[in-house]
Amino acid sequence: MKLAAVFSPALAFAGIVLAHPLEPTRTLQVDTRAPAANAPPNCFPALGFTMPSAVPSSLTNWWCSPSTEYAFVGFSYEVTECQSLTKLRTEFLDIRQRFKSRYVRLYGFCDRTGFYNDIVDAAWRAGVGVQALIWFGFDGTDEWIGRRDTLFATLHSNPKAKFVTRAVQFGSEPLFDWVLNPRDLITQVNAAKKNLSSLQIPVTVSDLAYSFKDLHASDGGPDVLKAIDYIDAHILPFFSTKASIANNSWPIVLSDLNYFISQAEGKKIWFSQNGWPSKTSSGVQPNSPSAVANVQNEQDYYKLLDKRCADLKAVAGGGVGWFAHIYSDNQEPGYGIYSTAGSLKFPFAPKTSTAVTISRSPTDDLARYLQNGNILAARTFILHFTSALSKDSDVPHVPVGSEDEVILTKDAVVNFSQLAVLTCQRAQGDKNKVMRESWVRLCGTYQSRGGILASPEVRAALNELANLYFAIPPPRSQAANPFGDMLSSLFGGPAAAQPTRRMLSPAGAGAPGLD
Structure with missing residues (x-):
């Protein structure tokens, strides 16, 4: 059976939603309810x-512990284009929502006035952290000094900056490029740590293992690793003299990793500039005649890291978190996950750490959040649940409005749950007939197939939600008896008791909202 046929009812429902203007999420108040459950996880940028x-x-309890951040964490993102604020917002949101990234690691430079303010704005909107960069360049000039001062001024003046800036890097590869000698670089690192201490922003240097252990082994290279707060390791096995194909590159990766572990003294290690090119160029040439650059090897390299997830998790300091270098071929030819045409070069859904345990069936937890009127918790739960499920590369992501999407998995319960949350989010009791009709059609479509959604327990829960969000009366448990009610009233007896309906209504002035 074709995928479209399997999901046609869900797609039809998505079409109903898309055919009408979507209303923004409302702050809701429940008349009688249990305390709303906290939505896990509750630290940035989980x-x-x-x-x-x-x-x-x-910043108290703001950042997640680095020990919860290992495996894939995000992308390197080159900014030499000086992207507009609109483009930054769009691409950071894509990085977060499509790829489940926690971080963006900046690469290159943009000297446009106010550019890092735009980075902060886009990161805050998308919910991603940033590894900022003081770019040295390759020619030994001193423009980096002005870039450093401008960045530090923004970090101190923009109130959101310290809440999205995970670290400041000196780079890229300042030791490999001989921009500063190790002693001068250590001086800069220590001065930056002092400057940023009130903002609690760590400082690091982004470079190759070769730069520390070979190129500057005798003039202070290893001492730089002692001075920095994190290890930002460049892992680029394609350039090894032993390189062949990506599937054979783990010994090369492990050799560099073991060096960093030996020098890290328990510090967190990130693979910051990390990848395998899909093609060579004037600046990307192998040092081994056996090294192969093509799309298959680029994909195979990231699959290799996925296979070694347990090894990376076990590294001291909270496991190794790795970035994919780089977001798009438009930023650095051959290394992008996206092609220059804007399409994925290969399916990319790497493993990442998770701070919560996910149940295989979302209905129980989801129903509890919705019954409590906690739309925010319900949205958070289902988004996290779908991000933890493996999805085929051809499974569509259906956009719903400008900010939401439905990931059509092969699990009907998961598909229903996503659509149910979006529908409840837009409910207005009996005032929004479109959403009321959409809810009835959604439940009818999925319950007609049988399974767990047609079970008596789930039907009862959905009837309660229909009453709570859409003012749809629950089905009567027995046949109506108006004549009996009338006789009872005439002879002084009570009429049949009617259940008190729980209601959701927009929070009034001074009333605490759920979300």
Whole structure:
């Protein structure tokens, strides 16, 4: 059976939703309810975390522990184009939502006034952290000094900056390019740590193992690793003299990793500039005649890291988190996950760490959140659940409005759950007939197939949600008896008791909202 046939009812429902203007999420209030469950996880930038509506008063309990961030964490992102704010917002949101990234690691430079303010804006909106960069370049000039001062000024002046900036890098590859000698670089690192201490922003140097252990082994290279807060390791096995194909590159990766482990003293290790090219260019040439650059090897390299997820997780300091270098071939030819035409060069859904345990069936938890009126928790739960499921590369992502999407998996319950949350989010009791009709059609379509959604327990829960969000009366448990009710009233007896309906309504002035 073709995939479209399997999912045609869900697609039809998505079409109904898309055919009408979507209303924004409302703040809801429940008349009588149990305390709303906390939505896991609750630290930045964990998957499922919802950005606050206002800037927090402090960084206390803001950042996730690095020990929860291993395997794939995000992308290197070149900024030499000086992307517009609109483009930054769009691509950072794509990085977060499509690829389940936690971080963007900046690469290159843009000297446009206010550019890092735009980075902060886009990161805050998307819910991703940033590894900022002081770019040295390759020619030994001193433009990096002005870039450093401009970045630090923005970090201190923009109130959101310290909440999205995970680290500041000196790079890229300042030791390999002989921009500064190790002693001068250590001086800069220590000065930066002092400058940024009130913002609690760590400082690192982004470079190759070769730069520390070979090129500058005798003039202070290893001492740089002692001075920095994190290890930002460049892992580029294609350039090894032993390189052949990506599937054979783990010994090369492991050799560099073991060196960094030996020098890290328990510090967190990131593979910051990390990948395998799909083609060579004037600046990308192998040092081994056996090294192969093509799309298959680029894909195979990331699959290799996925296969070694357990090894990376076990590394001291909280496991190794790795970035894919780079987001698009438009930023650096051959290394992008996207081609210059804007399409994925290969399916890319790498493993990443998760801070919560996911149940295989979302209905119980989801129903509890919705019955409590907690739309935010329900959205967070289902987004996190779908991000943890493996999905075929040809399974479509159906956009719903400008900010939402439905991932059509092979599990009907998961598909129903996503659509149910989006429909409840847009409910207005009996005032929104489109959403009321959509809810009835959604439940009818999926329950007609049988299975768990047609079970008495789930039917009862869905009837409660229909009443709660759409003011749809629950089905009567027995046949109506108006004559009996009338006789009872005439002879002084009570009429049949009617259940009190729980209601959701927009929160009034001064009333605390759920979300």
